[in-house]
Amino acid sequence: MNELPEATFQQQVLQLAQGQDVPDWLNSLRLAGAREWREAAWPGRRTELWKYTPLAALRKHRFQQACGTLPVWPRDLPLQVDAIRLVFVNGVFDAAASSPAHSAVVRFSAADAEQQALIARHLGHVATTTRHLFASLSNALVADGVLVHVAKDQALDKPVHIVHVAVPQAEPVVVNPRVLVVLESHSQMELIEQFVSDSQVQNSFVNSLTEIHCGAGAQLRHYRVNLEQEQLLHVGGVHVDLWRDAHYRGFTLAEGSVLKRIDYQINHQAAGASAVLDGIYLPRNQQLLDYHTNVEHKAPHCTTSETFRGIVADEARAVFNGRIHIHPQAQKTLAELNNRTLLTSDRAEIDTKPELEIYADDVKCAHGATVSQLDTTAQFYLRSRGLSETQARSMLSFGFINELLQGIEQPAVREHLHAHLQRLFAESLPVTVTAP
């Protein structure tokens, strides 16, 4: 199909808002989002935030609104974990695959007056549309979503596990998953977001946005795993506000696709907040995977530790842009950002750019980025002990990211990813045939 002119995509996708069945109290956010989206300049090659990530793939489809009926999907896709689970298939809630209602979790469409007020207070307020064009689209199209709310001083005894399944449809669809997490002061919980597809053939565009409010002293462990395959288009954002002494521990892992862009926006809003974010990116074939992180230190005595590692195979392309912005008032900041990429083929590509912008004078900051290839000496060493070339390459690839995998506190997530990645590395590497 021919590509649509750019303006047409920008306008056409907005038309989807018209057919939606939406509660009135979301209207002002939708209208503001629509206005921003419509008026925004469409990113091109000279737009710094999108320089290495062309959006042409979005223009190849004429998207429809996802229909309300539940598609058939393979039930073994969600990772196995004892959790409060919500499953959405192409954005449609699957009650049968989800756990029974829980007081801490409600869908927007089922929210009571008090919950509606809570949603209205935070939704679209944690997320910023500055630097995040697609957050305005998410606002424009928001209809349903998930509110996770943990009251003051409470700790959820189980993780919340939100699964987004993609399956191919007759017509390409836009799915707009929206999650709002409100942690009152000194509460704590664990959130697992899992994006998965049933096959390589996909035709949806997933524009996901997760907003997290961590009140004073609140603690969140957050896992976000994007394993959708090849043809799925995904633009996703995680926006986090950290208030006094709040702690955010994030882990993100993604495989690539035709277009996959994931943004983390972390705001240290009050003194003493801390954030740790580990990320792994694994594009292969001809996939594209782009991680942009932006941490705003707006208050003193906050800390950030960010570690991203990626393995780029075949003819895939990865982008990593990690920005840490330290405002004048953010004295005594401790911030470090480290990015390492392993290219396993001559045609793999990474564009990496750590950015520190420091406007305070009493801070400790470090950043670094390295790009390397599979070590031939290490390959020889492993093979000289009897391991096949495939085994050796797989083991070395695994070793490159293993430290971050081992850092995952939630055993179910760690084991799921461990097994998944061992399969992935084994199958994606060239098979050598040894003579009998």
Add this chain to the structure above:
Amino acid sequence: MKQAASMLEIRNLSARVEGNDILRQLTLSIRPGEVHAIMGPNGAGKSTLGNVLAGRPGYEVTGGEVLFQGKDLLAMEIEERAREGVFLAFQYPVEIPGVSNMEFLKAAVDARRRHRGESELSSFDFMKLARDAAKRVSLDQAFLKRGVNEGFSGGEKKRNEIMQMMLLEPSLCILDETDSGLDIDALQVVAAGVNAMRDGQRSFIVVTHYQRLLDYIVPDHVHVLAAGRIARSGGKELALELEAKGYSWLEDEGV
């Protein structure tokens, strides 16, 4: 088990590295159970010999042949040589962060066992075996869980090599300057490990720059390698003679 008449037969082996001819028609014959020491000045090709036998990329064989237990060694892939029973203890063992020593060792032992038609070991059985091997080379058990050679001292790396050798039970062990950088205690541990593996069948090529190691691993034959070929062969007393005289006499003899 049938005893092969020959462990290793190297005939007129020539090899080059980065365009430089290093081995020049080297010929050497090793029978089962024998320990051969290869000595010689820097640049004589000592390490090249071990690397060529193990199949290291970048070491180009330009002539000659090598038969290992009657099979054409040079036709085999790197891993095939290992599975057939050739083991090279590295002069500089490689650090591989993120890959646990245990996982690596089990994969290696399983590969060797599968090749011999044996079943893979259970994790439990392997742990037992590995713990025992670690003890025999005086390596703390904690090293099994660490990344392969990650942060190991020089001596710990060499002991890790010997531990791998014990677990893989090769037929031909090539020790490439295993004594370099070892203090006397570590040297004795390594030598004891090697000696414990001498069973009358297994053969050893001990590449070393110094005679010192041969006080502990007593060779049956000593060869002096110079300019890519064996300049002189003898018994263990040759090593002592070299220690006393150095290598300058090689030039005098016009080798």
